Amino acid sequence: MAGRQHSVLIVEDHDHTARGLVDRVRNNPLLKVCGLATTLETGLALLRQHRPRILLTDLGLPDGSGLDLIDAAIQADWQCDPLVISVFGDEKRVTAAIRHGARGYVLKNSGDDDIARRILDVIDGGNPISPKIARHFLALAAKAPATGETESAVETLTARELQVLTLLARGFKRAEIADNLSISIGTVGNHIHSIYRKLNVGSNIEAVAKASKTGMM
Amino acid sequence: MTGRYLRSLAAVTMIIAAMSAALIMVSRRPITPIEGAVLVTQGRLCNPSGTARDAIPGTDCSSGRPLVLPAEMLQEDVPDNPVLHGQFRVATIGPTDEMQAIYLPKIAQGAQVFINGTLVEDMGAPGTSPLLHWGSPVLVRVPPDLMKKENVIDVVVTGFRQDGARLSPFFLGPFQVLQPRYDLRWWFTAGGGIAGLAFAVASTLFFAGLALVRPGNGEFAWMALAAALSIIFASHYTFMKMPLPFRWWAVLWNLAVHVYVIAIYKFVNLYLNVGRQRYEHLLWPWLALITVIAVMVPVEYQRHFFFFLHVGSVGIALIILANLLYHRLNSPGVDLYILFPLLSLILTIDLRDMLFHLWRPQPFNMQIGQLSFIVLLGIATYLAVSELLGSLTRLENLTHTLEDRIAASTQELRETHAEAVRAERDAALAAERQRIMLDLHDGVGGDLVNTLAYMRANAFDDPVIKSALETSLLDLALVMDSLEGMDTITTPLAMLRERMEPLLHASNLDFAWNVQEEPEFVEMTPANILNILRIAQEAITNAVKHSRARTIKVTTTRDTIVIGDDGIGWDTGKPKEQQAGGRGLASMRKRAAEAGLALEIEADATGTRIILHRGDIHG
Numbered sequence: 001m002a003g004r005q006h007s008v009l010i011v012e013d014h015d016h017t018a019r020g021l022v023d024r025v026r027n028n029p030l031l032k033v034c035g036l037a038t039t040l041e042t043g044l045a046l047l048r049q050h051r052p053r054i055l056l057t058d059l060g061l062p063d064g065s066g067l068d069l070i071d072a073a074i075q076a077d078w079q080c081d082p083l084v085i086s087v088f089g090d091e092k093r094v095t096a097a098i099r100h101g102a103r104g105y106v107l108k109n110s111g112d113d114d115i116a117r118r119i120l121d122v123i124d125g126g127n128p129i130s131p132k133i134a135r136h137f138l139a140l141a142a143k144a145p146a147t148g149e150t151e152s153a154v155e156t157l158t159a160r161e162l163q164v165l166t167l168l169a170r171g172f173k174r175a176e177i178a179d180n181l182s183i184s185i186g187t188v189g190n191h192i193h194s195i196y197r198k199l200n201v202g203s204n205i206e207a208v209a210k211a212s213k214t215g216m217m
Numbered sequence: 218m219t220g221r222y223l224r225s226l227a228a229v230t231m232i233i234a235a236m237s238a239a240l241i242m243v244s245r246r247p248i249t250p251i252e253g254a255v256l257v258t259q260g261r262l263c264n265p266s267g268t269a270r271d272a273i274p275g276t277d278c279s280s281g282r283p284l285v286l287p288a289e290m291l292q293e294d295v296p297d298n299p300v301l302h303g304q305f306r307v308a309t310i311g312p313t314d315e316m317q318a319i320y321l322p323k324i325a326q327g328a329q330v331f332i333n334g335t336l337v338e339d340m341g342a343p344g345t346s347p348l349l350h351w352g353s354p355v356l357v358r359v360p361p362d363l364m365k366k367e368n369v370i371d372v373v374v375t376g377f378r379q380d381g382a383r384l385s386p387f388f389l390g391p392f393q394v395l396q397p398r399y400d401l402r403w404w405f406t407a408g409g410g411i412a413g414l415a416f417a418v419a420s421t422l423f424f425a426g427l428a429l430v431r432p433g434n435g436e437f438a439w440m441a442l443a444a445a446l447s448i449i450f451a452s453h454y455t456f457m458k459m460p461l462p463f464r465w466w467a468v469l470w471n472l473a474v475h476v477y478v479i480a481i482y483k484f485v486n487l488y489l490n491v492g493r494q495r496y497e498h499l500l501w502p503w504l505a506l507i508t509v510i511a512v513m514v515p516v517e518y519q520r521h522f523f524f525f526l527h528v529g530s531v532g533i534a535l536i537i538l539a540n541l542l543y544h545r546l547n548s549p550g551v552d553l554y555i556l557f558p559l560l561s562l563i564l565t566i567d568l569r570d571m572l573f574h575l576w577r578p579q580p581f582n583m584q585i586g587q588l589s590f591i592v593l594l595g596i597a598t599y600l601a602v603s604e605l606l607g608s609l610t611r612l613e614n615l616t617h618t619l620e621d622r623i624a625a626s627t628q629e630l631r632e633t634h635a636e637a638v639r640a641e642r643d644a645a646l647a648a649e650r651q652r653i654m655l656d657l658h659d660g661v662g663g664d665l666v667n668t669l670a671y672m673r674a675n676a677f678d679d680p681v682i683k684s685a686l687e688t689s690l691l692d693l694a695l696v697m698d699s700l701e702g703m704d705t706i707t708t709p710l711a712m713l714r715e716r717m718e719p720l721l722h723a724s725n726l727d728f729a730w731n732v733q734e735e736p737e738f739v740e741m742t743p744a745n746i747l748n749i750l751r752i753a754q755e756a757i758t759n760a761v762k763h764s765r766a767r768t769i770k771v772t773t774t775r776d777t778i779v780i781g782d783d784g785i786g787w788d789t790g791k792p793k794e795q796q797a798g799g800r801g802l803a804s805m806r807k808r809a810a811e812a813g814l815a816l817e818i819e820a821d822a823t824g825t826r827i828i829l830h831r832g833d834i835h836g
Contacts (some may be wrong), residue, residue, distance in 0.1 A: 014663050020670030032338040060659045088694045089663035092651065092701075109690060110719065131711030135703055170732040171711025171771075 003085035006123055007034040011043035011069060012085055013062055013197035017108055021056065021085065021115065028116035040064035047072055047080075054119050055082040056106060059093055068099045081122050095136050104128030126189055127196050134168035137195060141165070157198060164191040225543040229535050229561075236565040241580070244569070244758075247386075248322055248582055248773040251398055253311065254390025257370070267292045267382075269343030272302035274331045287323075289578060290374075291381030293517035300343040301374040301382040307389045309364050316392040317359040320399050323385040323582050324374060325351040331371035335363050347375040349455040352584060353407040356399040358392060363503045372724035377463045379519045385582060406583060410455035413590035417451040420444040420590070423597035431604055436487035440600075443480035447593060449473040454587040464519065468511045471523045474567075475507065478530040482537045482562070488543045488552075524575040531571070532539040534564045552603065559596050563589045648701050650743075657693055663740075665690045691716055695754060699747035706739050707732050707773060709746050710753060714771070717757055721769065724761050737775045738831040739812065748808040749778065749829065752816070754782040755801045756827040766824060781826035 008025050010033060012018040018036055025031050034050040037043035040061045044058075047055065047069065055073045057066040066084065073082040084097040086103040094105045103122045104117045118128050142155045157165070160181070167177045174192075178185045250256045263278035264271040267290045271760070281304070290301035319330055319337070327340035327347025338357040341347030370389065376382030388395055424441035431437060450470045459466040479500065486494070507526060514522045538560060545553035570586035573579055669686050672678065694716050696710040714728055721727060740744055753771070757780060760769050764784025772779040802818070803825070809816035815832040818825065 002757070014667040014670070016670035016674055017663070017667045018670075019674050023674070036490075053577075060663075085664055087658050087690075088697050092654070093658065109669055109687075114719070130715060132701065132703070135705065135708040139703075169705075169711065170707045171714045171730055172732075173730075176730060216377045 005030060005032040005051060006053040006119070007032055008054040008119065009033075009043070009046055009050055009056070009057060010039070010085075011037045011040075011046075011061065011066065013038045013058060013060075021108070024113075024115050025056075025119070028113070028120070030117055031119060036066045038062070040066070043069050044072055047076070051076070051078050052080060053123065055080055056085050056115075056119075057082060058085045059097060067097060070097055070100040070102050083119065083122060083128075085102060092135060094130070098133065105130070125193065127192050129168055129192055131169050131171050134165050138162070138165050138169055148212040157195060161191050161195050161198070164188060165195060170194075222539065222543050225546070226535065226539040229538040229542055233535065233538070233561060233564055233568070235382065236561060237568050240565055240569055244583070244585065245581060251388055251390065251394060252319070253394040254388040255307050255310060256386055256388055257305050257307055257817045258286045260286075260303045260370075262288075263304050263371070264300055265300040267299050267301070268295065268297050269300045269375070272300045272343050272373050274302075274329065274336070274373060275334045277304075278302075279306075286387070287383065287385040287578065287582075289381045289383045290376065291577065293379060293520075296378065298344070298347070298378055299376045299382040301372075301376070301384055302343075303372050303374075303384060304595045305370045305372070307368050307370055309366055309368060309389075311391060313361050313364045315361060316397045317361060317364055318388075318390065318392040319357040319359060319370065320388040320390070320395040321355040321357070321372070321385070322387065322398075322402055323351075323383075324355055324387075325380065325383040326374075326376050328355070328372055328384075330355075330357050331369075331373075332359050332363050333365055333369055334371075342374050343373055343375050345375070346463070347377075349453075349459055349463075350457055351380075352454055352587070353457070354399050354402045356395060359389075379464070379467065379516050381577075383579070402583070404566075405585075406587070407455070409585075409587040410451070414448065414451040416457045416590035417444060417447040417595040420593045420597040421448060423594075423601050427597075427601055427604060431608075434487040434490070436484050437600070439480045439483040439487065440553070440597075443477045443484065444593060444597065446473040446477040446480065447590060449594045450477075451587070451590055454584070464516055467519060467523070471526065472508060472511055475526055475530050476504065478533045478537075479504075480794060482533050482540075485537050485541055485556075485560075489540065491540060491544055498639070520575060524571075527571045531564070531568060534560075534567075538564065552599075555599050556596065559592050559599070563592050566592070619691035654697050654700055657697060662690065662693055691754070692751075696747060699743045699750055704741045705735060706736055706741065706746055706749055706778070709750055710771065710773070710778075713750055713753055713757075717754070720761060721757075721836070726761055726766060727768055729768045730771060731772040733772075734774050736773050736778055745812040746810040749814075752805045752808050752827065752829065753778070753780055756806050759801055760784060760825070764825060776830055778829040779826055781824055783824040 008020050008031050010018060010025070012021060015038075020039065022033050022036055025033050031054075034052050035046040037046050038061075040063045043057065043061070043066075055069060057069045059066040070082040072083075073080040081103045082097075082101060084094055084102045086094055086105045087108050087110055094102070097105070104118065106118050106128075110118075121128060145211055163181060164177060167180060172180065174185050174188045177188050181188075190209065238422045248256070260283075261278040261281035262284040263276065263281050265282060265534075284303045288303070290299040290302060292299050301668070319332065321328070321330075327345075327350055328338065329336060329340070329342055330338035337359055337378030338355065340350055341353070368389065372384055372387070374382040374384050388398075398823070421441060424437050424444050428435070428437035428441050447669050450473050453466070453470045461469065466796035485491075510522060511519075511526075538557065539555050541560065543552065545557070566585055566589040569581070570584050570589075573581050573584045573586075665686055669683065669690070672686075674681060695709075695713065701709070703709075710732055714730065718728065739749065757769055760766050760780075760782035764782045766782035768783050769781075770779070770781045773834075809829060812831050813832060817828040817830070819828065
C-alpha cells in the first residue's frame with residue numbers, strides 16, 4: 001500500500017492550520033505527508049529532498065512568497081503538481097498562483113475529506129476551479145480577441161468551452177453542467193482541462209507572464 | 218503665347234494708345250498770351266554758328282536770320298555745347314515806373330538774359346556747363362530804370378551737345394502780372410519735381426518695408442528696387458545741378474528708367490504667381506549689354522540710343538499690363554481694378570515725357586513725368602494697405618481658428634483630466650481594497666482558520682465558539698467576495714454556494730441551483746453585493762436550521778433573486794418573538810432597503826421563498 005501512496009509536501013506557517021492539514025491528508029490512505037515546512041527556505045529544501053508528487057503551499061510565508069515554491073515545483077525534473085492553500089479561494093491570490101502554474105487550490109478550512117479529494121482529483125488530471133476563477137477566465141477570454149498582440153498567447157475558446165466557463169462562474173457543479181449541456185461529466189472535465197491549457201495556465205508560464213505584462217491579466 | 222494673351226496685349230496697346238492720345242490732346246497747349254504782358258515770339262539769331270564764339274551780347278543782330286520761337290540749336294556733330302543767342306526788340310507796354318519782368322516759361326538749359334545791354338539773369342555763360350533748367354520756368358526781375366520805350370532783349374541759351382539749346386516764347390511785362398503765371402508753372406514743374414522725389418522716396422520705403430515684412434516670392438523687393446531707381450530720375454526732374462557730367466548722368470537716369478520698368482515687370486509676374494518666362498534668363502546679359510552700349514555710345518548718338526531703349530521700355534510696360542490683364546481675367550481679383558489703371562496711368566505719363574525728351578521738335582511745352590511718382594506712391598499705398606488688411610484678416614482667421622482649437626483642447630483636456638482623476642481614484646480604491654483584502658486574508662482569516670484547527674486538533678469542541686468562529690470566517694469570506702469588483706452577483710452567489718455546501722451536506726440538504734441569468738436590477742457596488750449575499754446567507758442558514766427542508770433552491774432571473782426551500786416554513790405560524798428567523802428577517806429587510814431592493818416573503822405548504830426584486834415593481 002505504501003508504495004502506491006502519493007507524497008504530499010505541505011508548506012504552511014500557521015501551526016495549527018498546518019497540523020490540521022497534515023492530519024486531513026494523512027487520513028486518506030492514498031496520500032502520505034512527506035514533509036511539513038513553515039518557511040519558504042525550508043519548503044524549497046524539502047521540495048528538492050523529497051521530490052513530492054503534490055505541493056500544498058500557503059502564499060504568504062514569513063520569508064517570502066509561496067509563488068517561488070510553485071515556480072520550483074513547475075520547473076522540477078519530476079512531476080510535481082502544486083496547489084495553493086487558501087483561506088477563501090480569493091481570486092487575486094489564487095489566479096496569481098495559477099498563473100505561476102498552480103493546478104488549483106484547497107481551502108484551509110474545508111471539510112475533512114475535501115482536501116484529500118481535491119488532491120486526488122488533481123493527480124487524476126482534474127483542475128479544481130472555483131466560480132471566481134472561472135469568472136476570471138471568462139474576463140480573460142473576453143479580452144483576448146481585443147488585444148491582437150496576445151492572440152498567440154491565448155487561443156480562442158470554443159463556444160462550448162465558454163458555456164462551461166459561464167456555468168462554472170454561476171456556481172454550477174460539474175455534474176449539473178453535464179446535465180445542463182447533455183454531456184458526460186468526463187467531457188466537462190475535458191473542457192475545463194482544455195480551458196486551462198488554452199489560457200496557458202500552468203503549461204506556459206512565459207506566455208502567461210507576457211499576457212500579464214500586456215495587460216491581459 | 219496663346220491667342221487670348223495676344224488679344225490681351227492688343228487690348229492693352231489700344232488702351233494705352235487711347236489714353237496717350239487723350240493726354241496729348243488735352244496737354245498740347247502752346248504758350249498762350251498773357252493779358253498785360255508782351256508775348257515775344259520773333260527776333261533775330263545772333264550766332265549762326267550755334268556756338269559761344271559769335272554769341273556776343275550787345276552786338277546788333279538786326280541783320281541776322283529771323284528767329285521764330287520756339288527755337289532750338291542742336292548740332293550733335295559739333296563738340297561744344299550749343300548756344301542759341303537771340304535778340305528781340307520789344308516795346309514796353311503800360312507804365313514803366315513799376316517793377317518789370319521777363320518770364321521764360323521754358324528754356325533749356327542755362328541762359329544769360331540781357332536787357333538793353335545789362336545782364337539781368339545769369340544761369341550759365343556760354344562755354345560753361347549750364348544749370349539743368351529744362352524743367353523750371355525762369356522769372357527775371359527788371360528794374361524800371363533799365364527799361365526803355367523800345368527794349369533790346371538778348372537771351373543767350375546754352376544747352377548740352379546731345380540735347381540742344383532751346384528757347385520758347387517768353388514774356389516781357391510788369392512783374393505783378395507775370396509772377397502768378399510763373400508761380401503756377403513753378404508749382405507744376407519744379408514743385409511737382411520736389412514732390413515727386415519725395416513720393417519716390419516714400420514709395421521706396423513702403424516697398425522696402427513690405428519686402429521686409431512679407432518676403433514671399435520677393436515681389437516687393439523688386440518693387441522696392443523699382444521705386445529706388447525712380448528716385449534717380451525723380452532727381453533729374455528736380456535738381457538743377459547734376460551729380461555727374463551731363464553725359465554720365467544721362468546714362469544713369471535713362472538706364473534707371475529702363476531697369477525700373479523691368480523691375481515692375483518682375484514684380485507683377487511674381488505678384489500674380491506667373492511662372493518664370495523662358496526669356497527671363499536673358500535679363501542680366503541684357504542689362505549688361507545696354508549698360509555697355511550706354512557707356513560706349515558716342516555723345517551725338519546718345520539721344521537716339523535712349524530713344525530706342527525707351528521704345529523697348531514701353532514694349533515691356535505693355536507686356537506688364539497685358540500680363541496683369543490676362544492673368545487677372547483668368548482669376549479675377551480686385552487688384553486688377555487698382556493696379557491696372559494706376560500702372561497704365563504711369564505708362565501714359567511717362568510715354569508722353571519720353572516724347573518730350575526725345576522727340577524733336579518737342580511736341581509739348583511742359584513735361585509732366587514728375588507727376589507720375591504720386592501714382593507710384595498710390596500703388597505702394599494700395600499694396601501696403603491691402604497686405605495689411607490681408608494680414609489682419611489672416612490674423613483674425615488665425616485667432617478664430619486658435620480660439621476654436623484652444624476651446625476644443627481645453628474641453629478635451631478637461632475630459633481627459635476628469636477621466637484621469639476618475640481612473641486614479643478607481644485605481645487607488647482598487648489598490649486599497651486589495652490591501653484590505655490581503656490583510657483580512659492573511660491576518661483575520663489565517664487566525665480564524667488556525668484557531669479552528671487548534672480546536673479540532675485538541676478536541677476542544679465548544680459548539681458556541683466553533684460556530685462563532687465559523688460564522689466570522691464565512692462573513693469575512695462574503696465581505697471579500699463582495700469586494701472583488703467583478704460586476705456580477707451570480708459569481709458571489711456561486712461562491713456562497715461553495716462556502717455553504719459543506720454546511721448543507723452536514724445537514725443532508727442539497728442545493729437546487731438555478732442561477733441562469735444575471736440579475737439586471739442590482740447596481741453592482743460592493744455594498745449592494747454584500748447586502749444581497751448576507752440576505753442569501755441568512756435565508757439559507759434559516760432554511761438549514763429551522764425549515765426541515767431537503768432542498769434549497771436558488772434562482773436568478775433578470776428581475777429577481779429567489780431563495781426558496783421545500784420545508785415547513787421558518788418564518789410564519791409562530792408568535793413573533795418565537796420566530797426563529799424573526800431577527801434575521803428584520804435585518805434582511807434592512808439590507809434589502811440599503812441595496813435599494815424590495816424583499817418579499819412567500820410561505821405556503823410547499824415551503825418558504827425569499828424574493829428580491831426592484832422596489833418599484835411590486836412596491
